[in-house]
Amino acid sequence: xxxxxxxxxxxxxxxxxxxxxxxxxxxxxxxxxxxxxxxxxxxxxxxxxxxxxxxxxxxxxxxxxxxxxxxxxxxxxxxxxxxxxxxxxxxxxxxxxxxxxxxxxxxxx
Numbered sequence: 244x245x246x247x248x249x250x251x252x253x254x255x256x257x258x259x260x261x262x263x264x265x266x267x268x269x270x271x272x273x274x275x276x277x278x279x280x281x282x283x284x285x286x287x288x289x290x291x292x293x294x295x296x297x298x299x300x301x302x303x304x305x306x307x308x309x310x311x312x313x314x315x316x317x318x319x320x321x322x323x324x325x326x327x328x329x330x331x332x333x334x335x336x337x338x339x340x341x342x343x344x345x346x347x348x349x350x351x352x
Contacts, residue, residue, distance in 0.1 A: 257334050260341035273299060273352065296352050303349070 259265065276298060280291045307329040323331055333339040 257331055260332055260345070266344060269348070273348075296349070299352060300349055303345070307345070 273295070277291065277295045280286060280294050281288070283291075286294070308327050311325060311327050313323045313331065333341055
């Protein structure tokens, strides 16, 4: 048990993609980005799809693969400090549903 913290996980980054509604929020934010780009005059539909794809991929690359550490104070003695979010997700277990979802979503987009 972690005394003095607002969460019960040692590192909340490990379970954030499994939390309730996060996949729906991810999809809705991608759709909102696409609609906002569609509302800009003089942008053609193929250009908007390209921009949606490029912006999505850049943001996800920055968020998942370049930012290291955790925004929470964790009692793991700095183990998560050197790991990216992708490495921390699901305690590093490969081929989980969250990782499959995040791998397939840019392909579908």
